[in-house]
Amino acid sequence: MADAQSGRSLVVDAVTHRYPSGALAVENINLDIKGGEIIALLGPSGCGKTTLLRIIAGFIAQSQGRIIIGDDIVDALPPNRRAVGIVFQNYALFPHLTVTENVGYGLAARGIDKATRQREAQRLLELVQLPSMAERLPRQLSGGQQQRVALARALAIKPSILLLDEPFAALDKNLRLDMQIEVKRLQRVSGITTLIVTHDQEEALSMADRVAVLSHGKLEQFGSPSDVYDRPQTLFVNTFVGSSNRMPGVVVSADRTAAKVRLDAGAEIVARPAGGTLSEGGRVTVCIRPEHLQFVSDETGFAGVVGMSLPLGATVVHEVTTADGSGVKVSQARIGETRALENGAAVRLAPLAPSLANAFPATL
Amino acid sequence: MGTAPASRDVTSYGMGLAAPLALFFLVFFVAPLLQLLWLSLHNDTAGLHWGLGQYLHFLTDPFSLSVLGSTLLLGAEVTLVCLVLGFPIAWLYQRVGPRLQTIIILIVLLPLLTSVVVRTFAWIVILGRQGIINATLQSLGIIDTPLRLLYTQFGVVIALAQVQMPLMTLPLITALGRIDPNLDDASCSLGAGSWRTFFRIVLPLSLPGVIAGCTLTYAAAITAFITQSLIGGGQMLFMPMYLYQQASTLQNWPFASAISIIFLLAVLAVVSVFTTLGRLSRGYGGA
Ligand SMILES: Nc1ncnc2c1ncn2[C@@H]1O[C@H](COP(=O)(O)OP(=O)(O)O)[C@@H](O)[C@H]1O
Ligand SMILES: [Mg+2]
Numbered sequence: 001m002a003d004a005q006s007g008r009s010l011v012v013d014a015v016t017h018r019y020p021s022g023a024l025a026v027e028n029i030n031l032d033i034k035g036g037e038i039i040a041l042l043g044p045s046g047c048g049k050t051t052l053l054r055i056i057a058g059f060i061a062q063s064q065g066r067i068i069i070g071d072d073i074v075d076a077l078p079p080n081r082r083a084v085g086i087v088f089q090n091y092a093l094f095p096h097l098t099v100t101e102n103v104g105y106g107l108a109a110r111g112i113d114k115a116t117r118q119r120e121a122q123r124l125l126e127l128v129q130l131p132s133m134a135e136r137l138p139r140q141l142s143g144g145q146q147q148r149v150a151l152a153r154a155l156a157i158k159p160s161i162l163l164l165d166e167p168f169a170a171l172d173k174n175l176r177l178d179m180q181i182e183v184k185r186l187q188r189v190s191g192i193t194t195l196i197v198t199h200d201q202e203e204a205l206s207m208a209d210r211v212a213v214l215s216h217g218k219l220e221q222f223g224s225p226s227d228v229y230d231r232p233q234t235l236f237v238n239t240f241v242g243s244s245n246r247m248p249g250v251v252v253s254a255d256r257t258a259a260k261v262r263l264d265a266g267a268e269i270v271a272r273p274a275g276g277t278l279s280e281g282g283r284v285t286v287c288i289r290p291e292h293l294q295f296v297s298d299e300t301g302f303a304g305v306v307g308m309s310l311p312l313g314a315t316v317v318h319e320v321t322t323a324d325g326s327g328v329k330v331s332q333a334r335i336g337e338t339r340a341l342e343n344g345a346a347v348r349l350a351p352l353a354p355s356l357a358n359a360f361p362a363t364l
Numbered sequence: 365m366g367t368a369p370a371s372r373d374v375t376s377y378g379m380g381l382a383a384p385l386a387l388f389f390l391v392f393f394v395a396p397l398l399q400l401l402w403l404s405l406h407n408d409t410a411g412l413h414w415g416l417g418q419y420l421h422f423l424t425d426p427f428s429l430s431v432l433g434s435t436l437l438l439g440a441e442v443t444l445v446c447l448v449l450g451f452p453i454a455w456l457y458q459r460v461g462p463r464l465q466t467i468i469i470l471i472v473l474l475p476l477l478t479s480v481v482v483r484t485f486a487w488i489v490i491l492g493r494q495g496i497i498n499a500t501l502q503s504l505g506i507i508d509t510p511l512r513l514l515y516t517q518f519g520v521v522i523a524l525a526q527v528q529m530p531l532m533t534l535p536l537i538t539a540l541g542r543i544d545p546n547l548d549d550a551s552c553s554l555g556a557g558s559w560r561t562f563f564r565i566v567l568p569l570s571l572p573g574v575i576a577g578c579t580l581t582y583a584a585a586i587t588a589f590i591t592q593s594l595i596g597g598g599q600m601l602f603m604p605m606y607l608y609q610q611a612s613t614l615q616n617w618p619f620a621s622a623i624s625i626i627f628l629l630a631v632l633a634v635v636s637v638f639t640t641l642g643r644l645s646r647g648y649g650g651a
Binding site: 057058059078079080081082083084085086088090092093094095096105106109110153154156157 | 544546547549550551552553554555556557560564565568569
């Protein structure tokens with residue numbers, strides 16, 4: 001399926017959008033997406049993901065900035081001339097048309113004859129593994145099947161960019177995993193530049209080559225899944241992607257690569273200054289993921305008292321209350337016989353490595 | 365009986381609850397209808413001789429047939445005008461902000477809040493020889509002598525269309541509102557222009573509303589005694605007035621009854637054509 005349209009690059013250049021109501025939905029977003037990449041647009045509900053998607057598709061004219069597909073600035077083009085394929089969250093299949101007619105709709109709009117349309121629809125239905133459903137109506141299909149049809153319909157116009165708005169949110173967990181694998185497979189086969197909007201961080205991390213994290217209309221970070229997960233640039237990214245313990249503290253000494261922080265919980269630890277340099281004496285928030293904390297037997301870490309322990313299959317999560325009264329979560333891999341921790345046991349905790357604790361300037 | 369509690373399910377209660385309404389219909393609708401039928405089957409006004417004479421008279425009398433024909437045609441014209449004018453209003457309603465929506469719905473509903481008689485007299489004022497339209501056209505110098513608007517088919521159609529417009533617009537608004545707005549966007553993103561989107565997506569999906577609106581408007585337009593008579597005046601005769609003359613002025617009750625029955629059957633035929641179209645439209649697509 002190597003056709004000329006596939007795999008064009010997409011540049012979102014300083015795009016800002018304010019709705020007529022005055023709501024600033026996206027603010028100065030810059031994304032440079034290479035042809036054939038699969039990108040996740042990740043952020044909580046209301047952060048402007050759909051708005052950005054609709055701007056790229058051409059349904060909304062942005063207040064400022066440019067959208068560039070391949071070598072073309074497309075801002076003046078209406079949606080029906082942008083060759084952008086969209087899969088809507090609710091699939092938006094045409095309820096009165098059969099599966100074949102749905103898939104062939106875009107081809108009909110291009111004036112392609114019926115026989116060719118049907119042949120092409122059949123080929124795409126085979127691609128999404130639904131060849132036997134051709135004559136059914138959308139309502140006679142399950143959610144997953146409808147989504148496959150929506151995908152086939154979007155792919156039929158050989159789009160240069162494929163946009164998916166929360167495509168898996170309505171599916172149950174097992175089906176979601178199937179469809180995620182399916183979309184990733186189709187994307188690999190077709191090489192279409194793909195943008196997936198999601199509020200599910202696992203989905204973003206597992207599917208995308210790169211993840212753009214949005215919060216309140218601003219781009220917080222744009223990087224590979226491991227960048228975003230392991231080297232978050234902002235406190236928001238650190239806490240939104242994966243779970244994280246937030247521990248307040250004061251900077252004792254700092255340089256560009258390491259900061260010594262005195263935690264309110266009562267220990268001095270070395271952390272990575274994330275998102276800029278830190279000043280001595282300034283208050284910081286240190287983020288440590290539950291799986292990056294370990295129980296230590298010497299005097300290095302901070303003290304705490306074990307509360308609840310939750311066995312979650314491969315890991316056990318302990319809730320520990322620290323000296324300053326805040327709670328932290330510690331996740332321990334279940335390797336053989338894990339040391340049983342009783343409710344109320346006194347323990348000491350320390351990060352596994354300095355690079356696994358991220359210090360951000362405190363905002364409040 | 366006590367051994368089969370499952371048989372005393374919800375439906376038996378439902379039937380019981382429907383009894384008052386059923387009784388009401390029986391006494392005030394079915395019974396008069398049967399009486400009408402019985403009356404129409406008499407050849408003389410005294411009701412002594414049975415026969416199909418009244419029906420034969422109607423069906424062989426060119427005048428009666430022309431009244432029936434022009435009434436059915438009037439309904440079709442009014443329905444068409446309402447559809448052509450009402451669809452854009454309903455379409456617009458689904459695409460504007462909430463404030464404009466309130467204004468549109470108010471404009472649509474306003475006619476329902478005023479009496480038909482008042483609305484009809486308003487049209488007389490508008491369409492009359494010295495009415496608003498003629499006065500305006502004359503003062504602009506477009507015409508010298510007043511146009512004949514009142515007491516014409518055109519006048520009746522326009523006035524009826526305005527009077528019956530809500531019956532078309534409301535079902536259309538409902539039907540268009542049920543269409544997922546994403547379908548518009550999906551069609552557009554697949555490369556379709558607005559006209560293709562309208563004819564391939566919006567119109568087919570709004571057909572239930574179109575058919576409901578047409579049925580209501582048609583039935584209301586052909587039976588609209590007041591507007592038909594006041595705007596049509598003496599020159600134009602439609603079935604309701606024809607019927608009224610026969611019954612009230614000429615006291616020819618058997619013939620009036622036959623007219624009613626024939627009118628009823630004609631309306632039922634037209635309505636069932638609409639309903640069949642509706643079923644076909646739902647079938648269109650394979651369901
Ligand atoms: N049509 C609109 N008019 C005004 N404000 C809107 C409109 N659509 C969205 N917004 C606002 O813009 C912000 C971003 O919305 P959206 O892009 O839908 O977020 P997301 O898809 O990430 O949930 C929200 O604060 C929302 O209230
Ligand atoms: Mg959204």
